[in-house]
Structures are given as structure tokens and as C-alpha cells.
Amino acid sequence: MTKGPKARRGHARTALVDAARARFQEVGFAKATTLEIATRAEVSETLIFRYFGSKTGLFVEAVLTPMAAFVEDLVRSWDAGTLPGESSIQETIGRYIDDLSAALPDRSALARAGVEAVVTHGDSPEIAVFRTRLASLFDELAVDMGAYLGEHGLRDADPHLIVRIGFLAVGAVAALLPLTYPDGHEPPTQREVKAELTDFILFGLQSRRA
Template sequence: MTTARRGPRVRRGSAPGLLRDAAREVFAERGYRATTREIAERAGVSHELIFRYFESKEKLLFDAVVTPLLDAVEGLQKSWVADNSLHSLSTEDLAYRFTEQLYNFLSQNQSISRAMVHLFTEGSTEGEVEHLRVRIADTLASMLTPVEQYLSNAGMRNTAPALQLRMMMLLIGVTANFLTGTYRDDDEVPDRAEIIEELAHFVYNGLRNA
């Protein structure tokens, strides 16, 4: 059951942002079966505003959940290409940098990740998952050539770069979102630095040639 935001009338122009925030929360909790009325109630705005600003529930999903995630992935790639200092780092240090940046984004935006999990595990009836798969595949395809070239030049394992890229991202994403829940209580959970260090070793050693 969702909880409406309480307080004074929302400020003019703030409705789109409130709806995106609410959509991330509600989709993370209930998946795509969540209704637009639940999202509007959580945002504390009129239901018709969803269709004024986003036209449909699917477009709201993509604007609130899918696009921010893929924009973050593309942003990481572009920052790496533009950062000349990365050329001086060892392969192990690069693995750490990649792991740290992706882990930080996903752990700080868990509602986005959890909404994606709902989509993939529950499916949909109107083709939303198929549209999602196309968007993800297109984003990763743009990363594939530089990843493949780097692995080859560094003498790393590059037998299946498209698969390797996906597995690295999934390993980091699952850890960022679900590791805490595997411990009896929060006091037992390792700190962020230790988690990233171990993850980076998994990524690096998984790409090394035997």
C-alpha cells in the first residue's frame, strides 16, 4: 500500500520531478503492476498530470527508471574516454575504478535497480520489457568496441566481450542492491571500501588470462 506525500500544495513546475521520484519508489516496490493512480498519490499531485507530462505509464517508467540508469552507464563510458590519466593506470587499478564508480551509482540509486529487477522477473503485457531490452542492448553495444580493444591490448581474457561486460555489470549491481540482506544484521555488513575492493578483485581476476 502506497503512502501519499502530505503537505502544502506542490510548487508550480515541480510535478514532473515529484512524479519521477514517486515512480521510482513505487515501481521498486510493486513493479510495473503499480498503477498511475498509486504513483500520483505518492507524489501528492493530480492523476491527470502523469499524462500531461509523460503521456503514458511506460513513458514515465522509462523517464524515471530506465533513462537515468542508461545515462549513468553512458556517462561512465564517456568520462573514461575523455580521461587521459586512465592510460597511466594498471589494469588492476582500472578494474577497481570501474567497479567503484558503478557500485556507487547503483548503491545510491537502489530504487532504480530494484524497479529493473521487477521488470525482468515479472514481465509485462504491452511490450515494455522488449523495449527495455532494446534500449539496454543499444547502450551496451556502444561500449563494446572500446572494451574489446582494451582487453585485447592489455592481454586480458576477451573470448566473449559482450557477455563479459554484462556479467561484470550484473555482478556489481546485484552486490550493490542485495548484499546487505544476506547478513543477519547491518552491524555484520562489511564497509563500502571492503566490498568494492573484493568486487574489483573478482572483476580483475575474472578477466585475466590463465
Template sequence: MHDFSSQGVLKAPQRRLRRTTAEIRALILEAARALFAERGFSGATTRHIATRAEVAEPLIFNNFGSKAALFAEAVIEPFNTRFSEFLANSDRLPPDRERRSAHFVHTLYPFLRDNADLLLALVKSNGEMEATALHGLDDYFSRAVARKREQYAQAALQFDVPPELVVRYAFGMLAGAVLFRDWFFPDEAPEEGVAEGALARMLFKATEPRQAEG
């Protein structure tokens, strides 16, 4: 079927603008992030991702090599980047424990809240593929544990809860507050400032040193 102008002149077919490699990669990453969050690693096939991104399926492999590599870049890398940035500023953390707890929550909770789809992708993909290390998060865990041990030793304090558990469960607390927010508060959720304040206070209490006997 030919396309004519209002004057009855046959229009020349419009050529689709050629997309750059960067644009194609961005489209694939956006589609992959959404589908991994919806269906998990196994449920989101490369065909589904290509269809959502409106690209040819071979372009996924040309740009990322494999679906596992695509998952790592779409889902894992944002976590690694954010926690690496957090660690880069760790030397400038507030000196007292209460302010450090608040800093941790106020810095990372908004990131998790704004990227809840990444958490969903991780949860829905658990056990479906070989573990891909969250290097930024793992590095944070290791350095946070070492820092807490040093701080407590300098103050001659003893841990009431092992720091290896505290730093991991602290992250889990923030992630759970994001993932289960609608279940926790089906009628009316607290204001974000109130939620962050409560989480910071809970974390502060969880890291209290062991009380001296007697």
C-alpha cells in the same frame, strides 16, 4: 466550521499556491519511483502514484502519456543518463586492466548503491511489461565488448571468458552486491571501501587472458 483569529475576527480562507508543471512532474516522478520499487510495474497503479504524489490522477497522463512512459522516465532514464556519462569519459580510462577494473567499480557501484530502489523496481517489474531498453547500459555493453576485443587483439591475447559475458556479469555482480547486501552480511557488512576493493579485484581476475599452453 469557520476559522477565527485570537481577536475573534473571521480569517479569510488561505489559497493553496498553484504548483508549476515542473513541481508536479517532480512529485509524480518521486512517487512513481518509490511505488515501482515497492510494488513493481503492475502493482503500482496510477491511482496509487497520484495519491502518493498528492496530485490528480489525470495529471500523470497529461505529463507522461502513459504508465509505461512514466516508468521509463522514473526508473530507466536515470540508468541511461549515468551510463551515458560513464561512456562519455571512456576515452580517458586508465590504460592497464587492473586500474580499469577499479575505475568501473568505484564509478558505478556507488551509483547503484545510492539508487538501489531503481534496481528493485527493475527486478520487481521483470516480465510485467514490454521490455524498455536500457539504452545507456546497452550502449555500454556494446562498446565495452568492442574495446576489450581491440585491446586483446593488439596484445595478441586470447579471452578466457567471452567479453560479451564478462561485461554483463560484471554489472550483475555489482547489482547483486547491492540488492543482496543485507542477506550476504546479516550481522555486519564490510566497509564500503573494502567491498569496492574486493569487487574490483574479482572483476580484474575474471578478465584475465587465457594462459598460453605449455
């Protein structure tokens, strides 16, 4: 392992997380190397393995853990009744989309890197822990979602599936929508995307199965 400049005590971990997030945003998960990240953070590469165990562990800390924390905040807000208190179902769905968007990585390339890491390294111990945590949060959210669907006369649907589909729909749009437009074409704004997603979800929850 290579050595880099010595960082201030307590600074190295934060510097590595920040550098890793930036590098994963630039080149994705697979192409980013621990040496590049350590050099960017101006610390020794060995500290990555001391603090995080592996590049995958660093990715979980830099990208996936903040995402899970946002989902946890969303669960708490539903538990507190703040979302069901909106003035209309459409506004509630819009707020839900906003909160899911906040939970996802803030750049499309970083969102794609997250998909890449989870798909290709989903059985690694670090990502397995993250997946277990996320699944538990979705199951908590589904309890409130089920109650909300019933209270507002919406379609009798599996709330566990609904919360996951909603998360994946928002995530897929964040990660992949820009790739569906040709170079030089301005993709739709976040406001336009939210409006279409809101109507899409609202129609699905109101319509009855044949």
C-alpha cells in the same frame, strides 16, 4: 481517475518522478500504485497517464532512464580514453566498478525494483525501448573493452559478454547482497565489496582457460 491539488505549471512532471522514485524504493514496483504516487506528488493521478502513459512508463522515466544516462557517460569516458589511462589494471577495474555502481539505483530496494520491473514487464513497449538503448550502449562499450583487453595482454574474452557480466555482477551485489545477511548483521561496506569484486574480475581476466 482521482483528482489532486493543482501543481505549478511545469512542476507536476518532476514531482511525479521524484514521488515515484521514493515510492518504488519503499515498496517495489508491483506494490506501488499510481494513486499513491500522485497523492505523494500532490498532483492529479491522470497526469501520470498523460505524461508517461502508464506506471511502467513512469518507472522507466524515474529509475531506468537515469541509469541508462550514467552508462552513456561511462561509454563517453571510455571513448575519451580516461579509464585506460589509470596507472594500473587493478585501478582501472576499480574505476569501472565505481562507474557501474553510479549507474545503478542508489538503494538496494530500488535496484531490486528495477530487476522486478524488467523481468515481469520486459516485453512492454516502454521497457523494450530502454533495453534496446542499454544494449546499444553495451555494444559501444565492448569495442573499447576489447581494445583495452588486447593492449594489456589480458585473456582473449568476448568483450560484449564481459561488459554485461560486469554490469550484472555489480547490479546483483547492489540489489541482493544485503538480503544474504541475517537481520541485525552489518553487511560489508561498499569499499570492502569493491575490493573483492576488483580481485574477482582481475583474476578472471588474467587466468587462462584450460
